[in-house]
Amino acid sequence: MILEIHVQPGARRSEFAGQHGERIKIRLAAPAVENKANEALIAFLAAHYGVPKRNVRIAAGLKSREKRVVIEGI
Numbered sequence: 001m002i003l004e005i006h007v008q009p010g011a012r013r014s015e016f017a018g019q020h021g022e023r024i025k026i027r028l029a030a031p032a033v034e035n036k037a038n039e040a041l042i043a044f045l046a047a048h049y050g051v052p053k054r055n056v057r058i059a060a061g062l063k064s065r066e067k068r069v070v071i072e073g074i
Contacts, residue, residue: 002059003045003069009037014044023066038062041069049074 006020011027018025030040038058046053051073061067 001049001071001074003071005041005067005069007037007041007065007067009040009065014040041067045069045071 004023006023006025008017008025008027009030009032011029013027014029015027016024017027026041026044028037028040028044030036042053042056042058046056049056049071051071055072057070059068059070
């Protein structure tokens with residue numbers, strides 16, 4: 001599965017927050033420093049879809065709020 005995501009780091013809690021244009025908006029409690037937001041996004045999506053973290057990878061947008069995430073094994 002490929003997801004087009006808009007990430008909002010530094011939120012109070014991690015949660016889905018509707019849509020941002022054509023993308024799914026996700027608020028993350030982690031700050032956008034030292035890759036913490038990317039790690040939190042992977043953990044959040046892995047828990048939500050019930051897959052191991054190794055099955056979730058950011059295919060595009062590592063340093064952007066606009067990301068393409070690939071989830072395998074759903």
